[in-house]
Amino acid sequence: MSTVPDLSIPIALTIAGSDSGGGAGIQADLRTFAFHQVHGTSALTCITAQNTQGVTRVDALPPEAVVAQIAAVAGDIGVQAVKTGMLLNREIIAAVAQQAEELPLPNLVVDPVMVSRTGAQLIADEAIALLCTDLLPKARLTTPNRYEAQILADLEIHTLDDMKQAAERILQTHQPGAVLVKGGGMTGELRGVDVFADGTQLAVLQTQTVHTTDTHGTGCTLSAAIAANLALGRDLFSAVQHAKDYVTHALQHSLRIGHGQGPVGHFYSLLSSGR
Numbered sequence: 001m002s003t004v005p006d007l008s009i010p011i012a013l014t015i016a017g018s019d020s021g022g023g024a025g026i027q028a029d030l031r032t033f034a035f036h037q038v039h040g041t042s043a044l045t046c047i048t049a050q051n052t053q054g055v056t057r058v059d060a061l062p063p064e065a066v067v068a069q070i071a072a073v074a075g076d077i078g079v080q081a082v083k084t085g086m087l088l089n090r091e092i093i094a095a096v097a098q099q100a101e102e103l104p105l106p107n108l109v110v111d112p113v114m115v116s117r118t119g120a121q122l123i124a125d126e127a128i129a130l131l132c133t134d135l136l137p138k139a140r141l142t143t144p145n146r147y148e149a150q151i152l153a154d155l156e157i158h159t160l161d162d163m164k165q166a167a168e169r170i171l172q173t174h175q176p177g178a179v180l181v182k183g184g185g186m187t188g189e190l191r192g193v194d195v196f197a198d199g200t201q202l203a204v205l206q207t208q209t210v211h212t213t214d215t216h217g218t219g220c221t222l223s224a225a226i227a228a229n230l231a232l233g234r235d236l237f238s239a240v241q242h243a244k245d246y247v248t249h250a251l252q253h254s255l256r257i258g259h260g261q262g263p264v265g266h267f268y269s270l271l272s273s274g275r
């Protein structure tokens with residue numbers, strides 16, 4: 001008697017923008033899901049004309065289109081984990097927050113994308129307040145970078161103590177389940193050091209500083225990898241640790257393409273030796 005192979009696969013959803021250069025946004029998220037052998041579904045919020053040097057144009061999708069994509073995925077396929085990336089404006093944030101209320105959007109990881117690595121503003125100013133009030137309290141985890149954490153905590157961040165204080169303050173003020181303050185934008189030996197806080201533990205995560213300027217898409221990749229690991233059934237802290245290891249490896253194999261900051265190498269383990 002032949003046995004039937006179990007072909008079930010965990011499913012994750014990314015609600016994010018498209019990066020035409022393929023380094024960040026939806027493109028980075030779907031590659032990260034695929035690497036983790038998690039089926040990736042997507043709800044596009046906007047289309048950026050973007051490359052390794054910057055963003056030249058952003059076109060928002062109507063909020064109804066975002067809602068329809070999420071409903072189509074949740075209503076049929078179902079998801080075990082969700083991440084949000086570039087949400088761009090108040091209307092899209094409100095629509096996503098409402099769906100998080102109405103649907104099961106489990107294991108919600110909110111990457112509060114505000115400014116790209118190349119300095120482009122990726123969210124309207126007036127949308128930040130709504131992100132804080134309507135979406136962050138529904139998040140299992142939020143993953144601000146240094147600059148986003150400064151805004152969310154209303155605190156300048158220069159030291160490891162500042163990162164810890166910002167994490168605690170974001171937890172208290174905006175009430176997500178947990179916070180990961182990312183240190184890719186820190187200088188010296190703090191570059192690549194992250195701080196995790198969930199109200200019971202405050203942990204410093206450090207793998208290794210990678211000396212490269214090709215860091216496009218690190219934040220998207222990390223939050224997508226956390227969502228993938230949650231979809232695979234890991235607990236939150238373990239998911240964060242595994243995702244941190246993944247992004248470090250991907251950074252060690254980042255791609256020297258374009259004339260600006262190249263993207264991380266999501267499929268580093270498939271690359272031929274010597275690269």
Ligand SMILES: Nc1ncnc2c1ncn2[C@@H]1O[C@H](COP(=O)(O)OP(=O)(O)O)[C@@H](O)[C@H]1O
Nearest residue numbers: 145182183184185192193208209210218219222
């Ligand atoms: N040069 C680096 N070396 C090691 N880790 C890094 C480096 N740059 C970023 N990271 C890590 O990549 C992840 C994404 O962080 P960050 O780059 O700060 O996010 P964002 O892309 O949102 O600005 C974090 O885990 C951070 O510590």
Ligand SMILES: Cc1ncc(COP(=O)(O)O)c(N)n1
Nearest residue numbers: 017024025086116117217218
């Ligand atoms: C569509 C989109 N989403 C997110 C980012 C942020 O990514 P990064 O901070 O690595 O530039 C981006 N540049 N583009």
